[in-house]
Amino acid sequence: MAQDVNAKAPILVTGGAGFIGSAFVRRLVAGKRAIAVLDALTYAGRMENLAPVAGADEFSFHRCDICDIQAVAAVMGAVQPSIIVHFAAESHVDRSIENPRQFLETNILGTQVMLDAALQAGIRFVHISTDEVFGSLGDEGAFSETTAYNPRSPYSASKAASDHLVRAWGKTYGLDAVIVTSTNNYGPYQFPEKLVPHMILSALSGRVLPVYGTGNNVRDWLYVEDHIEAIELVMDRGQSGQTYCIGGEAEHSNLDVVKKITKTLDKFAPREDGKAHESEIEYTVDRPGHDFRYAMDISHIRSELGWSPRHTFEQGITNTIRWYLENKPWWQEILDAGEGASRIGLMKKAGAK
Numbered sequence: 176m177a178q179d180v181n182a183k184a185p186i187l188v189t190g191g192a193g194f195i196g197s198a199f200v201r202r203l204v205a206g207k208r209a210i211a212v213l214d215a216l217t218y219a220g221r222m223e224n225l226a227p228v229a230g231a232d233e234f235s236f237h238r239c240d241i242c243d244i245q246a247v248a249a250v251m252g253a254v255q256p257s258i259i260v261h262f263a264a265e266s267h268v269d270r271s272i273e274n275p276r277q278f279l280e281t282n283i284l285g286t287q288v289m290l291d292a293a294l295q296a297g298i299r300f301v302h303i304s305t306d307e308v309f310g311s312l313g314d315e316g317a318f319s320e321t322t323a324y325n326p327r328s329p330y331s332a333s334k335a336a337s338d339h340l341v342r343a344w345g346k347t348y349g350l351d352a353v354i355v356t357s358t359n360n361y362g363p364y365q366f367p368e369k370l371v372p373h374m375i376l377s378a379l380s381g382r383v384l385p386v387y388g389t390g391n392n393v394r395d396w397l398y399v400e401d402h403i404e405a406i407e408l409v410m411d412r413g414q415s416g417q418t419y420c421i422g423g424e425a426e427h428s429n430l431d432v433v434k435k436i437t438k439t440l441d442k443f444a445p446r447e448d449g450k451a452h453e454s455e456i457e458y459t460v461d462r463p464g465h466d467f468r469y470a471m472d473i474s475h476i477r478s479e480l481g482w483s484p485r486h487t488f489e490q491g492i493t494n495t496i497r498w499y500l501e502n503k504p505w506w507q508e509i510l511d512a513g514e515g516a517s518r519i520g521l522m523k524k525a526g527a528k
């Protein structure tokens with residue numbers, strides 16, 4: 176069912192202070208669409224991400240935990256949204272290996288609270304999911320909307336559970352729900368614990384560049400601006416009950432990504448000692464259960480809604496590196512707070528010392 180979401184009632188965006196959510200909010204407010212952000216401002220949520228839209232008439236912010244049923248009800252009552260777009264989640268695989276409980280609470284129970292809120296209000300629910308729910312591919316093939324679920328980390332298991340709840344609320348209660356399932360995102364404002372910004376900032380600080388295992392694990396890389404364009408399209412025109420798989424059609428191994436970053440930095444921010452940034456690459460013990468390869472078949476959204484990614488990986492990564500070079504205060508504050516400078520989550524493997 177096509178949605179008329181141009182009405183004055185705002186779109187409620189959970190997790191709108193995070194990386195992808197804030198990009199979505201900045202885009203929609205720039206397009207004069209009314210937005211209310213609901214976000215608990217965890218370590219990953221930052222008001223700085225929303226600074227470009229903070230003064231806009233179309234924008235309001237509500238600090239709220241999605242697990243808090245009463246607080247969510249109060250925000251729903253105050254905002255009276257026309258639709259919910261649900262980004263809020265614990266999103267970092269390594270953290271999920273260290274502390275799975277928080278992931279189950281936010282990603283599963285929190286999603287249930289938001290599903291009930293949408294159901295009670297009788298509005299559309301747009302759920303943001305990840306290709307990690309599908310598990311791992313070999314050298315060939317790609318995930319699609321019909322791929323069976325096979326999550327392998329606490330993070331992906333919690334996201335898979337939330338996807339199942341969304342479909343169940345559609346089938347059981349008739350909720351108008353759509354799911355957007357994307358590959359690895361990268362771009363401006365991404366929290367420094369994730370691979371791309373972690374490598375950019377480590378290189379700029381002259382620290383080693385830690386690559387898990389052999390660095391041969393392959394991901395499909397999606398520039399965040401392309402992703403949020405797809406989300407807006409699915410929100411407005413996606414068919415109820417459908418899932419839309421989104422990817423950047425840009426498969427690269429982790430090592431390729433790191434080398435692309437170091438080469439670009441050699442151009443824009445060469446090291447003072449004249450060495451190539453690549454010289455700091457160091458191979459570390461692999462992440463437990465590290466999925467080998469992800470790739471996405473995007474023919475469903477391409478044929479039904481006419482979407483395909485606009486940015487090549489080269490364009491996206493260059494834009495991203497430029498943004499980090501031009502926005503040092505944004506990331507320096509995070510690093511000064513002791514966040515994002517090291518890689519975590521290697522300790523909990525059964526039998527590991």
Ligand SMILES: NC(=O)c1ccc[n+]([C@@H]2O[C@H](COP(=O)([O-])OP(=O)(O)OC[C@H]3O[C@@H](n4cnc5c(N)ncnc54)[C@H](O)[C@@H]3O)[C@@H](O)[C@H]2O)c1
Nearest residue numbers: 190192193194195215216217219220240241263264266360
């Ligand atoms: N980053 C990726 O590559 C990627 C890929 C596919 C799907 N996704 C999904 O997209 C969504 C957004 O990812 P991201 O990378 O922007 O994440 P992020 O970690 O940058 O942001 C998450 C946001 O959710 C908020 N949040 C966390 N727990 C909350 C709670 N209990 N109540 C309210 N707000 C809470 C945080 O404060 C933060 O603003 C997630 O659902 C994630 O699973 C991410």
